[in-house]
Amino acid sequence: MPLQILLPMVVIGIAGIAVLLHMLGLSELARFDDEAAARHAWLREYPDTPPTRVILSHDRHAALVETDFGAGVVWPMGMDTTARTLRGAEIRRTKDGLLVDLPDFTAPRIRLRLNDEEADLWPTLMNRKDRP
Amino acid sequence: MTEELTYPDVVNFAVPFFIAAILAELVWIMIRRRGGRYETRDALTSLLMGAGNVASGIVLGFVAYGFFMLLWEITPLDLGTSLWVVLLCFVLDDLRYYWVHRFGHRIRWVWASHVNHHSSQHYNLTTALRQTWTGTFTFMMLVRAPLILMGFHPAMVLFCGGLNLIYQFWIHTEAIGRMPRWFEAVMNTPSHHRVHHGRNPRYLDANYAGVFIVWDKLFGTFVPEYEKEKVDYGLVHNIGTFNPLRVAFHEWVAIWRDATQPGLSLRDRLMYCVMPPGWSHDGSRTMSDGIKRRHLEAHPEDAGTPGFTDMAGRT
Numbered sequence: 001m002p003l004q005i006l007l008p009m010v011v012i013g014i015a016g017i018a019v020l021l022h023m024l025g026l027s028e029l030a031r032f033d034d035e036a037a038a039r040h041a042w043l044r045e046y047p048d049t050p051p052t053r054v055i056l057s058h059d060r061h062a063a064l065v066e067t068d069f070g071a072g073v074v075w076p077m078g079m080d081t082t083a084r085t086l087r088g089a090e091i092r093r094t095k096d097g098l099l100v101d102l103p104d105f106t107a108p109r110i111r112l113r114l115n116d117e118e119a120d121l122w123p124t125l126m127n128r129k130d131r132p
Numbered sequence: 133m134t135e136e137l138t139y140p141d142v143v144n145f146a147v148p149f150f151i152a153a154i155l156a157e158l159v160w161i162m163i164r165r166r167g168g169r170y171e172t173r174d175a176l177t178s179l180l181m182g183a184g185n186v187a188s189g190i191v192l193g194f195v196a197y198g199f200f201m202l203l204w205e206i207t208p209l210d211l212g213t214s215l216w217v218v219l220l221c222f223v224l225d226d227l228r229y230y231w232v233h234r235f236g237h238r239i240r241w242v243w244a245s246h247v248n249h250h251s252s253q254h255y256n257l258t259t260a261l262r263q264t265w266t267g268t269f270t271f272m273m274l275v276r277a278p279l280i281l282m283g284f285h286p287a288m289v290l291f292c293g294g295l296n297l298i299y300q301f302w303i304h305t306e307a308i309g310r311m312p313r314w315f316e317a318v319m320n321t322p323s324h325h326r327v328h329h330g331r332n333p334r335y336l337d338a339n340y341a342g343v344f345i346v347w348d349k350l351f352g353t354f355v356p357e358y359e360k361e362k363v364d365y366g367l368v369h370n371i372g373t374f375n376p377l378r379v380a381f382h383e384w385v386a387i388w389r390d391a392t393q394p395g396l397s398l399r400d401r402l403m404y405c406v407m408p409p410g411w412s413h414d415g416s417r418t419m420s421d422g423i424k425r426r427h428l429e430a431h432p433e434d435a436g437t438p439g440f441t442d443m444a445g446r447t
Binding site: 020026104105106 | 141147148155170171173175179180186190364366371372373382385386
């Protein structure tokens with residue numbers, strides 16, 4: 001197929017599907033119903049490191065997880081979630097929460113939307129125990 | 133000897149069909165409220181990976197094609213271009229696909245290329261298009277060499293490979309439950325391929341087939357979809373980015389970081405490249421068989437069920 005036809009078809013096709021999905025409301029982020037849901041999401045990624053404490057963010061889009069090996073975070077990947085421990089993390093305050101930079105090519109930056117109280121408290125909890 | 137032989141570039145011609153089928157699946161899911169899930173950024177990433185795959189084929193395709201034409205110059209055999217030869221080529225190329233795919237899960241160097249296809253936590257028709265950008269660097273073109281040397285023209289082999297890829301598109305869906313029994317017995321189906329995309333311990337390293345599921349049954353890697361356990365899609369350790377560049381290259385970066393650690397022997401550096409995903413020089417990570425074993429330790433009642441049938445009593 002000539003590139004003059006293939007290229008516009010691919011570009012329009014991709015853009016069209018993305019716009020359609022967004023307009024159908026399929027861009028919403030995962031939200032944890034409760035702490036058990038966040039715990040489950042953590043255990044999906046770290047089945048051998050059970051949480052000792054789970055703290056949901058005010059909007060329930062993220063959770064801070066404490067374990068015997070240090071802290072971690074669960075956050076949305078679109079409608080789904082993923083999790084990371086905070087080994088080597090650099091944590092910065094932003095105007096709407098925290099920015100967590102990780103030395104991890106697959107999850108280099110976690111943007112956490114937190115209220116002021118959480119944004120003040122979470123860095124302390126993230127650093128409290130020895131990180132795994 | 134057949135010198136000039138051309139077949140249509142079927143994958144590119146299938147692009148309109150891909151787009152139409154994605155829209156049809158989306159409409160089905162929205163109307164029926166079941167049969168799969170779509171999410172904007174996930175789908176966009178998958179589609180961009182597909183576009184990148186086509187682009188990398190245009191840029192790097194000459195490497196494999198040049199290699200195949202070199203083999204075609206060498207071989208004294210020419211099976212011609214009859215329909216029966218094309219059909220035989222299709223079946224043998226599917227056997228080739230089975231082994232390349234199996235290597236893609238069991239050799240980390242090849243997994244680095246293939247991992248992106250499994251990096252979505254969704255399973256819909258866009259997932260089918262989440263294809264590699266780095267396939268050329270796995271050197272898996274070598275596995276096609278016997279076909280060319282046996283006398284199948286390179287253009288025919290690539291044509292059959294394209295048809296194989298198109299077949300695999302429609303099986304990336306949750307909208308179809310099970311096909312008729314005779315079809316499930318012989319062909320790769322949505323049910324069989326859902327298993328392949330599962331990150332559940334029972335579903336790891338199973339169902340490598342492209343078109344004919346009989347290869348898995350023949351080589352002992354077949355696992356049926358177990359109605360008591362829904363497939364959990366994605367990677368054992370899911371990625372935290374939708375950036376296509378990170379999706380495409382993350383495992384290559386991981387291999388580099390592992391293999392260049394200070395203090396390793398040359399053997400260990402090599403092992404990080406060729407051993408299955410999860411291998412580590414100090415045993416600090418877990419490969420798929422270890423994940424299965426650990427699951428059975430926690431759930432001994434699963435021994436003997438699909439995915440654990442050959443592990444009974446090994447806990």
